[in-house]
Amino acid sequence: VRDGSSDPILRMETIDAHLHLSYVHAVRHRPEAAIAEFRRAIAEAERLVGDFPHQATYRAQLAQACNLLGYELWEAGRLQEARAEFAQAAGAYRHAAELEPENPTALWLAADFLVLCPEVAFRAPARAVELARRALAAEPGRAGILRTLGLALYRVGDWDGAIAATRESCRAGSGGDALDWFVLAMALWRHGDGDEARLWYSRGAAWVALHEPGDHDRPRLQAEAAALLGLGEAARVARIVP
Numbered sequence: 001v002r003d004g005s006s007d008p009i010l011r012m013e014t015i016d017a018h019l020h021l022s023y024v025h026a027v028r029h030r031p032e033a034a035i036a037e038f039r040r041a042i043a044e045a046e047r048l049v050g051d052f053p054h055q056a057t058y059r060a061q062l063a064q065a066c067n068l069l070g071y072e073l074w075e076a077g078r079l080q081e082a083r084a085e086f087a088q089a090a091g092a093y094r095h096a097a098e099l100e101p102e103n104p105t106a107l108w109l110a111a112d113f114l115v116l117c118p119e120v121a122f123r124a125p126a127r128a129v130e131l132a133r134r135a136l137a138a139e140p141g142r143a144g145i146l147r148t149l150g151l152a153l154y155r156v157g158d159w160d161g162a163i164a165a166t167r168e169s170c171r172a173g174s175g176g177d178a179l180d181w182f183v184l185a186m187a188l189w190r191h192g193d194g195d196e197a198r199l200w201y202s203r204g205a206a207w208v209a210l211h212e213p214g215d216h217d218r219p220r221l222q223a224e225a226a227a228l229l230g231l232g233e234a235a236r237v238a239r240i241v242p
Contacts, residue, residue: 003044008058011048015041015061019068031076038069049092056100060109063092067113071216074118086122089113097131107135108145115151116217125155143173147180154187162187178204178211182221186228194229201225 001017002010022037045062070085093110111131114124132149150166166184170176181204188197
């Protein structure tokens with residue numbers, strides 16, 4: 001951490017350092033310390049955006065920091081505070097995408113927020129489909145963008161499109177991981193392919209059992225998939241494998 005630097009690259013690294021520290025505190029069950037580090041990251045990102053208001057990268061970094069703090073507050077049951085952070089994230093993501101309308105990362109992060117935010121009032125899957133398609137046009141074959149497109153298509157009810165995009169994400173990402181597989185399980189289930197859906201869910205659950213989740217999205221998507229497939233709490237905890 002190098003607070004007070006005038007170098008924008010060092011300032012971005014400082015923001016990342018605060019975010020890493022927040023993660024360390026979170027996994028050690030020190031939520032207040034994690035929240036404090038998130039707020040330090042946000043404060044530095046706000047200063048950076050103030051100094052460079054036309055840089056989409058800095059605004060996207062601010063959006064990410066606000067979004068992550070929103071997740072932490074949401075998990076802590078501080079829903080009103082979380083919604084305030086999600087609102088700030090939504091505005092920053094939107095502004096970043098407007099500043100550089102062909103920047104694939106800015107478009108992708110905005111789309112990802114619009115399909116994954118735990119507060120459903122901030123979700124806009126149709127808009128996410130549009131942003132993800134624009135991101136793919138700028139950077140074809142990027143696994144993360146394809147995964148986001150798959151989830152966005154799933155959320156608008158395009159099961160065939162969701163399956164195709166998520167399978168392509170798996171191919172582009174060396175087979176994918178639990179995020180891909182839970183999305184694929186849900187889309188296949190909606191499509192009527194229950195047996196294959198269960199196999200992909202089980203593969204994702206086994207992956208989670210062997211890895212640190214690393215974020216809030218995998219457990220949340222796992223719970224969503226388990227509920228859709230009619231798996232009870234015991235199955236989710238046991239993370240059954242075929």
